[in-house]
Amino acid sequence: MSAQAINSSTHVNPMTEHTPAIAPIPSAYSPHNHQHCVTSALQRASKICKTQGVRLTATRERVLELVWQSHRALGAYDLMAELAKDGRNSAPPTVYRALEFLQKMGLVHRIASLNAFIGCPHPGEQHSGCFLICQQCQRVQEMKGHNIQRLIEQESNASGFSMTSSIIEVAGLCPNCQTPSDDKQGQEQEQKER
Amino acid sequence: MSAQAINSSTHVNPMTEHTPAIAPIPSAYSPHNHQHCVTSALQRASKICKTQGVRLTATRERVLELVWQSHRALGAYDLMAELAKDGRNSAPPTVYRALEFLQKMGLVHRIASLNAFIGCPHPGEQHSGCFLICQQCQRVQEMKGHNIQRLIEQESNASGFSMTSSIIEVAGLCPNCQTPSDDKQGQEQEQKER
C-alpha cells in the first residue's frame, strides 16, 4: 500500500543522479521529516526485492514500515502489537519470519544488546553494521564503519582468527543528549516519529 | 574451597616478577593444562575482591569456577544445572545475581550474541572486551582490542557521539578450525576442559 505512489516526493540531486535515485536517510539525531525515511526505506526495499527476485509481501513490507516508524530499535513483540492493531492476527513466528527475511535482504539489523531491530539506512547487500545507541533517547544510528571492520579483521587475523562477521554496538550519548535536557530536543525533533 | 591452597603450583617468571604473580591465561585455542586457567582465574578473583572489599561468596566463586570450566561461553541455565549437581538449590536469580556481581567486578563478560558468559582472562577493572567466537568449536577468545576501541571512539566522536561502552563480537573460525577436521584438534587439545 504505502510503498509505491510516493516516487513523486523524492528529491533527486542532479549532481549525483544517474539512475532514478532515492533520497538518502538522514541522521537519526538530526531533525528531519521522518516520513521521507519511511518512504525511501520502502522504496529501496521494493527495488532490492524486485532485483533479487524475492517477494516483499504485505506482512514483510508492513514490518519494515513499522521498524522504520522511528530511529529506535523495536522488539519483535512490539512489532507484533502493532500488527495486531492493523487487524492482522500475527503470532510470534509471523514477525520473526518477516524479520528473518528482512535481515537476510539486508533491510533490517538486529541489535544484539537490545534484542531489537532497526531499519538499515543503506541496504543493498547483507552486511554487518556498526551501531551507535543513545542511552538517553534510545535512538540508534548506523555508521558504515569500514575502517573499524578492517581493523577488527586485521587484529583478528593477527590472532590467527578468520572473521566471517562482526557485531559492533556502541552505547553512549548522541549529540542531542549530551547537553543535559533542553528537553525540547527529543520531542519535536522529528516529524511524525513515534 | 578451590581458590586458595594452590599458590604453590603457580609458575613465576623471575624476569617479570615484582609482586607474587599469577600465571597468565593462555589462548583458548592453544593446548594447555586448563586447570591452570581455572586456578589462576580464581586466584585473581580472590585478590581483586579482597582489594575491592567485596565478598567472593561460595556461590559467586563456584559460578566463576563453572564459567571457567572451558573456554566456551556458558548460559545462565547451564550454570544453574551445574549448581544443581553440586546439591545447591539455585533458582535463576541466584545465578543471575552471581553473574551480575562477577561482571561488575570485571571477572566475567556477557556475550550478547550468545546470551552466555565467559571468564575474563585479564580482569582487574570493568572493561569492554573484544571477543573472537569460533563458529566451529564454540571457543571464545578475548582480545584486548585497545586499537579497535580507540578507533571506534574516534569514529563515534566524529559523528558527535559520546561513547561510554562498546560491544565487539567477532564470529569466524579459530586457528584450529580453519583446517577442516583433523578432528583430533578439539578433542584432546585441552586437558580436563569439558
Added chain:
DNA sequence: AAGATTAATGTTATAATATAACATTATGAT
C-alpha cells in the same frame, strides 16, 4: 486453465533467557 510445486503464512505449543518482588538468612559493625 488445472494441477503440481514451492513459498509463505497460520496455529499451537513450548523453549530459552531474564527479572520483579518479597521473605529469610548470613555477615560485619558497633
Added chain:
DNA sequence: ATCATAATGTTATATTATAACATTAATCTT
C-alpha cells in the same frame, strides 16, 4: 548481643525466540 546491611532463597512471571505441523497463496508447467 543487637543492629544494619548484604546476600541469598523463593515464588511467580516477564520477555524473547523457536519447533512442528496445518493451511493458504503464488508461481510454474503443461
